[in-house]
Amino acid sequence: MLRVAVPNKGALAAAASEMLSEAGYRQRHESRDLTVIDPANEVEFFFLRPKDIAIYVGSGELDLGITGRDLALDSRAPVTERLALGFGGSTFRYAAPAGREWKVTDLAGRRLATSYPNLVVDDLARHGVTADVIRLDGAVEISIQLGVADAVADVVGSGRTLRQHNLVAFGEAICVSEAVLVERANAEPSAARDQLAARLQGVVFAQQYMMLDYDCPKSLLDAAIEITPGLESPTVAPLASADWVAVRAMVPRKDVNATMDELAALGAKAVLASDIRACRL
Numbered sequence: 001m002l003r004v005a006v007p008n009k010g011a012l013a014a015a016a017s018e019m020l021s022e023a024g025y026r027q028r029h030e031s032r033d034l035t036v037i038d039p040a041n042e043v044e045f046f047f048l049r050p051k052d053i054a055i056y057v058g059s060g061e062l063d064l065g066i067t068g069r070d071l072a073l074d075s076r077a078p079v080t081e082r083l084a085l086g087f088g089g090s091t092f093r094y095a096a097p098a099g100r101e102w103k104v105t106d107l108a109g110r111r112l113a114t115s116y117p118n119l120v121v122d123d124l125a126r127h128g129v130t131a132d133v134i135r136l137d138g139a140v141e142i143s144i145q146l147g148v149a150d151a152v153a154d155v156v157g158s159g160r161t162l163r164q165h166n167l168v169a170f171g172e173a174i175c176v177s178e179a180v181l182v183e184r185a186n187a188e189p190s191a192a193r194d195q196l197a198a199r200l201q202g203v204v205f206a207q208q209y210m211m212l213d214y215d216c217p218k219s220l221l222d223a224a225i226e227i228t229p230g231l232e233s234p235t236v237a238p239l240a241s242a243d244w245v246a247v248r249a250m251v252p253r254k255d256v257n258a259t260m261d262e263l264a265a266l267g268a269k270a271v272l273a274s275d276i277r278a279c280r281l
């Protein structure tokens, strides 16, 4: 049975479980359950702290895990990314009190608080900077006003927490992160791991695309196909009216409104966009 780690709480937990459900896997109903067996798919899920997941997968105890790229790198566990999952996006940044221009070299000799000490130590070394790295478990942004640190390195999502504490981010992002599916580095090939990765990939694609359906005068079909080329080529079906055809094509979700505008301006009618739940491309 394939053994798969899933975040049990925090920023990635809900979306990770939803993605697995969407891919056809059984997930827990009770948020305190630590394991769920999915006998139909021959998978056992283990609900673990996101920070610990790369360690279990890297040690070979578990076959696959969903965690954050930043957490996996900070763990230094021997894992590789199998698939980027498109949620839990964040950047990992240095930040310090607003009111002056900070550079990474300004951190030399200062106290720097973080929950991701390995990421920070490696990045400081790349910059040739020596600082006093203080490891905190969370709520890192408050450490400066409490007098424990001069600067921080932390996860930035919306940027709201930094603003609330009058901090500004500086330097290049140390890590651009999102949720990822990881496996042990140099693991033997496995059909079971491939299958779970392919099913998740199907959901990731489905979430990045929408299906567009529209009616198009035959005379405008070539121009319409240029706007919606689809993946291979769009489906074109006859309509009862001989001058019209129905067209169906996948389009990137981020472009869907602009594409619908273009089709409407061209002369397409009844332009409908719908979600795709899962797919194999």
Ligand SMILES: Nc1ncnc2c1ncn2[C@@H]1O[C@H](COP(=O)(O)OP(=O)(O)OP(=O)(O)O)[C@@H](O)[C@H]1O
Binding pocket: 009, 010, 011, 012, 050, 051, 067, 068, 069, 070, 071, 088, 089, 090, 137, 138, 155, 156, 157, 158, 177, 178
């Ligand atoms: N505000 C956010 N926006 C987007 N992603 C985030 C945000 N906060 C955390 N993440 C991502 O979620 C992961 C960390 O999740 P989480 O906060 O659950 O872990 P944790 O802080 O170690 O757990 P805990 O806070 O329970 O100790 C990281 O990959 C991080 O990049």
Ligand SMILES: O=P(O)(O)OC[C@H]1O[C@H](OP(=O)(O)OP(=O)(O)O)[C@H](O)[C@@H]1O
Binding pocket: 010, 011, 137, 138, 139, 140, 141, 154, 155, 156, 157, 158, 159, 160, 161, 162
């Ligand atoms: O840019 P924002 O959208 O404000 O998000 C960033 C905040 O979210 C995370 O904290 P989390 O909720 O995980 O709490 P923690 O600091 O206790 O880990 C992160 O550590 C930042 O503090």
Ligand SMILES: [Mg+2]
Binding pocket: 010, 138
């Ligand atoms: Mg957190």
